[in-house]
Amino acid sequence: MDFFKGLVIIIMSQILVDNYVLRQFLGICPFLGVSKKLNQAVGMGFSVIFVMLMATAVTWPIQLYILDKNGLGYMQTIVFILVIAALVQFVEIVLKKFIPALHKSLGVYLPLITTNCAVLGVTINNMNDERVTCFAESMVSSLGVGLGFLLAMVIFAGVRSRIDESEIPERFKGLPATLIAASFVSLSFFGFDGLVENIFKL
C-alpha cells in the first residue's frame, strides 16, 4: 500500500503543487507560444506527456546501468540531450510510417519539444529527487509533470481567449499582457500549497 501511496503523492505534487510551468518556470516558451488556441494547447500537452514518458523510459536505465556503473555521471547532460533529440526524431519517423493519424495530430509539435527545457528538466530531476527511487516512480513522476503541463496549457488557453477580446493599453499589447495574465494564473496555483502534506498527513 505504501508503494501506491508514494505514487499518488508523487503524481499529485507534480501536477498541482510543483507544477513545472507555473511554479518552476520550466517549459515557458511553448506555454506562451502555443497557448493561443485550445486545440493547439491540448495537442502540445499530449505530445509533451508522450515525449516525457519515452524520454524517462530511456534515460533512467541509461543513467543507472551505463553512466553510474562506469563512473561517467558527468556525461549526464550531453547523453540526455542527445537521447532526447534522437528519440524525438525517431518517434516522428515511426509515427509517420505506422500511425499517420496520430502523426497528423501530434507530429507538428514534436520537433519543438527537443529544446523544451521541461523534458530535459524532468529527466534530470528524476535522477536527483529523493522521492523517486525506482523505475515505476520515475515514470509516474514524468506522467505527473506532463499532466501538470497539459493542465497549465488548457487553463491558460482559456485565459488568453478572454484577453484577446478585451481592451489593453497599447504598450501592454501582446507579450506583456500575456505574462501578467500568466502571473495571475500562477498565483492561483499557490492555493495548492501544503495540499499533499495535509491529505496524506506527512
Next chain:
Amino acid sequence: MKKESSFSVLFKGLLKENPVFVLVLGTCPTLAMSTSVKSAVGMGLAAMAVLICSNAVISLLRKIIPATVRIPCYIVIIAAFVTVVEMIIHAYFPELYKSLGVYLALITVNCIILGRAEMFAGKNSVGKSILDGIGMGLGFTLAMFMMSTIREVLGAGTFADIPVPFFQDHKIGIFVQAPGGLLVYGLLIAFVNVITKGKVIKKKSFGCEGCPSAGMCSGGCQSAVKEGE
C-alpha cells in the same frame, strides 16, 4: 545582409537586440533564477561563458558541419561546454552550484545560445561570433541583474544579501515567488515598449519569427497554427 561593424556587433546585445527584453529568448532561466541578485549574476555569467565558447567553436566549424545535421551538432557542442562550466562551478563555487541547481544543466536548452548559434555564429567569422557572444552574454546578464534587483529588493528587502533600509521592514513576499517573476517580466517588457515607442517589438511579434526553434522545426508550429485556425 548589410555589413555590421564590430562595435555594433558587440553592443547591440545590450539594448537594441537585448536577448531577454527584445528577442524574448531564454525566458525560463530569466524567470527562475532572478529571485536573488547573486544567483542571477552567476547564471548570467555561466550562460555568457557557454555562449562565447560555443559561438567560437560553431563559427570555426561552420564550413565543416553539413547543413542538414547542424542542429544536433550545435547541441552537442553546447552541451559539452555546459558540462565544463558545470564542473568548474561545482569545484570552485559550491554555493552557487547549489542555488542554480538543475538550471545549470538546462543552459544546454537555453534558447539564447542555440538561437545565437543558428542566427549568428553559423554565418559569421570567429572574431565577430566571439564579440556577439560577449555582447549577448552581457545583455542577458544585465537583464538578469535588473530583474533580480527589482525582485530581491521588493520581495526579500535585501540587495545581494545586504539588507536595504525601509524595504527590509516592508517586504512584499510575492515578488520572490513565481507570480512575481512573471509580473516583473511583463512590466519590464512593457517598459521597454514605452521607451522604444513600440518600434523594436513590433517586428518581432511573439510568433514563429521570434522563435529560435523556427529554423529547426521548419515551420512546424506555423502549420500547427494554420491547422488550428
